[in-house]
Amino acid sequence: MRSQLSQLAETELGIESYNPERDYVAFNEALDIVRDAFLSLHAGVADEERWRWDIPVITFTWGNGVDIKRNLNGFVLGARHPSGIEVESNAWTDIREGKVLVRYWRHFPAGRLDATAITEESVTALVEKAYSEVNSWKKDDLEQREMLTRHEQ
Amino acid sequence: MAILYYRYISDISERNQLVTERKILSANATTRYETWYTPTRYDDPSIAQRELALPTAVMPIYRVGPVPENLIPSLTVGPRRVSPAFGHPGGGIEIATTDPVWLFGLWSFTNDAFDSSL
Numbered sequence: 001m002r003s004q005l006s007q008l009a010e011t012e013l014g015i016e017s018y019n020p021e022r023d024y025v026a027f028n029e030a031l032d033i034v035r036d037a038f039l040s041l042h043a044g045v046a047d048e049e050r051w052r053w054d055i056p057v058i059t060f061t062w063g064n065g066v067d068i069k070r071n072l073n074g075f076v077l078g079a080r081h082p083s084g085i086e087v088e089s090n091a092w093t094d095i096r097e098g099k100v101l102v103r104y105w106r107h108f109p110a111g112r113l114d115a116t117a118i119t120e121e122s123v124t125a126l127v128e129k130a131y132s133e134v135n136s137w138k139k140d141d142l143e144q145r146e147m148l149t150r151h152e153q
Numbered sequence: 154m155a156i157l158y159y160r161y162i163s164d165i166s167e168r169n170q171l172v173t174e175r176k177i178l179s180a181n182a183t184t185r186y187e188t189w190y191t192p193t194r195y196d197d198p199s200i201a202q203r204e205l206a207l208p209t210a211v212m213p214i215y216r217v218g219p220v221p222e223n224l225i226p227s228l229t230v231g232p233r234r235v236s237p238a239f240g241h242p243g244g245g246i247e248i249a250t251t252d253p254v255w256l257f258g259l260w261s262f263t264n265d266a267f268d269s270s271l
Binding site: 022024025028049050051052053054055057059061069071073075077086088090092094103105107109144146148 | 180205239
């Protein structure tokens with residue numbers, strides 16, 4: 001039985017992410033499709049991570065630590081069940097400028113697929129788009145700038 | 154000085170778990186309940202979303218904390234700086250743990266449950 005709080009969340013607060021019974025297996029299967037697509041393209045070493053902050057996302061991060069770092073994210077949409085996939089990629093480098101740590105970065109939204117359009121081929125095409133774009137960038141292409149000073153460790 | 158951590162919650166079912174069980178823990182068994190925190194206290198959820206690089210659809214609706222670092226004895230991730238994602242620059246600090254954090258609660262013998270008014 002749904003609690004009063006659950007109903008409040010959906011009806012009055014408009015919280016779309018209300019999700020008492022998320023199908024984690026189905027979300028992981030969708031993330032696996034992105035994983036297979038990425039690994040078919042990337043021959044080098046990459047860190048792989050899932051569910052950062054409980055988000056149904058798979059992230060691959062690569063870079064040699066000297067030059068810029070890059071990542072590719074496959075985000076599975078939906079509350080209880082997967083309803084689509086978004087793929088995007090980013091590149092960045094953090095540079096100390098005097099006493100300030102500055103992030104130079106760039107973002108590329110490759111696109112979104114609805115659930116009915118999710119196939120290995122369509123996901124691979126989207127991942128390839130995000131991957132080739134982020135791999136083409138050099139340090140000078142990182143056109144956005146963010147000061148990170150307040151998070152000095 | 155001890156570090157204090159905060160967790161930002163965007164899923165109402167986790168809020169319900171916290172209130173009824175007095176426990177901070179992800180509901181995702183497939184990650185062994187890996188639960189994420191940051192040492193930064195954000196008063197504006199949109200800044201938390203930006204610095205933690207959360208998707209637009211995932212806006213924090215609750216903050217829980219502060220949690221002293223000694224209540225989180227083992228880390229599975231971090232501390233590390235958040236990478237850019239979902240159009241956000243990131244730059245915040247994050248950690249993760251599979252340890253549950255237990256909160257004080259007022260147990261009602263009458264209702265056989267925690268008093269959720271506290």
